[in-house]
Amino acid sequence: MATDLHRQVNPLTKETTDDAAVRVDSLTRSFDGRAVIDNLELTIPQGEFVALLGRSGCGKSTLLRVLAGLDREINGEVLVPRRKAVAFQAPRLMPWKKVWRNVLLGLPGSPGREVAEKALEEVGLGHRSDAWPKTLSGGEAQRASLARALVREPDLLLLDEPFGALDALTRITAQRLVSDLWQSRGCAVLLVTHDVEEALLLADRVLVMDGGVIAHEVRVDRDRPRDIADPYIADLRTQLLDRLGVEAPEAAEVEKVA
């Protein structure tokens, strides 16, 4: 059984001539007989930025954990790159390690502190690199966790609501950071978010998860940086909010505000 599961989350070696960073075929994950992910299909081409929307509890984090290789009690086939990085919904810093050591944890070789400092500098936390995690604010901890994911230079970056605890300004900075990293590294990104606008500003493709499958997807064919007031984007937003089951008047109102 265990070896079987191993094969399912199969590290994609460099030699494999596959232009996809993620291939998921008829994936099912059940908790106590209830299928949270039910025969899900998903392909993410290399270098694509994908945003995943969906109501709370629809299984977004579960899918992310499967892709990260952390959840192997699955049926179906999942192919992901070997080099993955995850930023979880909660920061999950090791409380017994200073921030910079947290950033370096698990990196191959023994990279020097300056590597961590550079990554922390990028998320605006350079001055906190010698702090204990308990002394960080919620948003700072989340940024440290983001730095820890980014420093790994992954082929697939999995982000589970990484900007949740950030104020509007820091959020924009962090979004730009992820966007920059994505553009310079060309890694595939799967960003789980509840923020439709964020999804539309950042992603090439926006997926909506519902009923255990990808129920809807829109492609965002606009150059970056994008403008939320762009009628094309606004139109997509209405469409997505509709899909997410937001009442029509509310959707209209959001549109008006923007």
Place this chain on the structure above:
Amino acid sequence: MSPVLLEPVVPLSARRRSVPRWLRRTTGPLFLLLLWQVCSATGVLPSDMLASPGTIAGTASGMIQDGTLPHAMLVSVQRVLNGLVIGGIIGVALALASGLSRLGEDLVDASVQMFRTIPWVGMIPLFIIWMGIGEAPKIALIALGVTFHLYLNVYAGIRGVDAQLIEAGNSLGLGRWGLIRHVVLPGALPGAMTGLRYSLATAWLALVFGETINADDGIGFLLNRAREFFQTDVIVVCLIVYAALGLLADFIVRTLERLLLQWRPTFTGK
């Protein structure tokens, strides 16, 4: 509009530090000591029941000067250290075995839990039969008490490590040993320190019991001899030495905790 009664929010720094902390902590014991001296001096506490602090101080300095007390302390401390090291190694090894793997848990935990229900003091007669009345049964008794405390707490510490952190470590690419070193063991450290504290307390207790086994050396020996001659002052000196050594051990553990557990986001008291 009626005026609202305002009260200042007093900054902590203004309220604190009027009296240094160590001084505040010593007032209680000093007061009790004073009370004791007064009771002895006024005859409320007769000297054949309990000697006065003054007499005891004199006896203590005499015992230090003729070398009996330092020698006895050395012997006793050595016994505790030996027992602590032996029991510590066994306890931590067992806890690692059963904490880190299910297999280890199944093999080790049930047996340890079974032996744990035996009061360790009750083992004295068996130890005497097995090991005679030399150093061995005393050290074994201390080691036994230490083993169980460390085992329970280190094991609980390992199993108390946040599964989310293990997962985070996994996703960061840590292997099995990396996980143990960077996540499991540091996470089990608070438990281990608690275990160490309990073990030290048990170790001194075991020492007292152990030294009643026909000791011809150590503090327990002084204690037994003093009992035969009704020397309450010597008895109290010995008790104080036990207590002081226990305090010293506790101080060492506290210092260790302060150094090793400074990362802990726990409540430290108002």
